[in-house]
Amino acid sequence: MGILNECKGFGRGGGKIILLGEHSVVYGRPALAVGLPDGVTAKVAPSARKVGQIRCRDWRMEIPLNSGDRSAEAVRRILRRMGEAGLAWEVDLEVQIPHSAGLGSSAALCVAVARAFGELRGRRLTDGEAAEVAYEGERSFHGTPSGIDNTVAAYGGLVWFRKGEACRRLELPVALHLAVGVTGLGSDTSEQVGLVRRAWERDRARFEGLFDELGELVRLGRAALAAGDIEALGKLMDRGHELLGRLGVSGPALDEIVSAARASGALGAKLTGAGGGGCAVALCGSEEGARRVEEALKKAGFVAFRRRIRPGGADGEEGL
Ligand code: PMV
Numbered sequence: 133m134g135i136l137n138e139c140k141g142f143g144r145g146g147g148k149i150i151l152l153g154e155h156s157v158v159y160g161r162p163a164l165a166v167g168l169p170d171g172v173t174a175k176v177a178p179s180a181r182k183v184g185q186i187r188c189r190d191w192r193m194e195i196p197l198n199s200g201d202r203s204a205e206a207v208r209r210i211l212r213r214m215g216e217a218g219l220a221w222e223v224d225l226e227v228q229i230p231h232s233a234g235l236g237s238s239a240a241l242c243v244a245v246a247r248a249f250g251e252l253r254g255r256r257l258t259d260g261e262a263a264e265v266a267y268e269g270e271r272s273f274h275g276t277p278s279g280i281d282n283t284v285a286a287y288g289g290l291v292w293f294r295k296g297e298a299c300r301r302l303e304l305p306v307a308l309h310l311a312v313g314v315t316g317l318g319s320d321t322s323e324q325v326g327l328v329r330r331a332w333e334r335d336r337a338r339f340e341g342l343f344d345e346l347g348e349l350v351r352l353g354r355a356a357l358a359a360g361d362i363e364a365l366g367k368l369m370d371r372g373h374e375l376l377g378r379l380g381v382s383g384p385a386l387d388e389i390v391s392a393a394r395a396s397g398a399l400g401a402k403l404t405g406a407g408g409g410g411c412a413v414a415l416c417g418s419e420e421g422a423r424r425v426e427e428a429l430k431k432a433g434f435v436a437f438r439r440r441i442r443p444g445g446a447d448g449e450e451g452l
Pocket residue numbers: 153154155156157158233234235236274276277278279280281319321325404405406407
């Protein structure tokens with residue numbers, strides 16, 4: 133094995149589902165999200181070329197690191213943030229989540245690359261460090277994101293997030309059974325965030341009121357989760373979807389997934405992430421319930437999948 137082959141680093145970042153609080157989190161309200169078991173794995177190795185590539189078979193991507201593509205820019209920002217000026221690196225990605233779907237794929241990519249490069253340099257990043265470095269990369273995708281995606285991508289588990297505050301991992305007392313419907317329409321975070329911002333600028337009083345209500349749902353959701361009251365959380369998610377609709381970030385396909393999920397027995401359902409396209413998530417009472425909702429969504433013509441979010445640990449007990 134040559135010296136170049138021996139010198140490589142691996143890292144992983146997880147996808148996420150925002151249970152409550154997207155968009156209002158940009159305006160300082162809290163949000164609740166869970167890490168997905170699916171994510172992005174990165175391998176970084178020195179390149180024999182002056183400028184290496186990012187390759188990802190799952191996304192049919194093969195681009196030089198100096199390209200204008202957002203992923204290349206993100207990797208450049210991460211490398212710079214970690215004190216590396218050169219581009220002689222090969223970055224290979226394996227991805228288990230669709231991109232532009234509101235499931236945090238870009239943040240997972242950034243966390244994976246940051247951890248892989250850290251490992252290559254013989255330094256295992258803490259979750260907090262990985263989140264911080266990844267935020268730099270996330271800016272290529274989303275301008276000035278709130279930081280929720282890179283935080284959940286690094287920490288995993290159930291996360292309470294508020295801009296400018298330390299992230300808090302919460303105890304999840306019961307498993308969550310989620311079914312996810314994919315619209316197949318791209319969800320462009322900066323576009324959706326910009327749309328809400330322009331609407332907020334036109335009518336601040338109304339939008340601040342909506343953000344307050346969304347923030348209140350998050351607080352109630354946290355209490356419901358702490359009590360293991362999944363039915364209450366489902367109702368809060370239903371209300372969350374209604375409010376996100378009023379912000380202007382839902383759409384016919386998202387509404388259709390939400391209605392089909394409720395009609396097939398979900399405890400609650402809402403769009404997740406920036407909206408406009410992407411995915412909607414349904415909270416179900418059991419594994420069997422999630423299977424029924426998944427089937428119903430597929431029958432309605434959507435790609436769908438289900439995930440069990442395992443119960444567990446507050447801070448430090450259960451990393452990725
Ligand atoms: O990038 P997405 O689709 O996971 O959305 C992120 C959540 C937003 O609140 C819409 C944006 C942000 O920066 O928090």
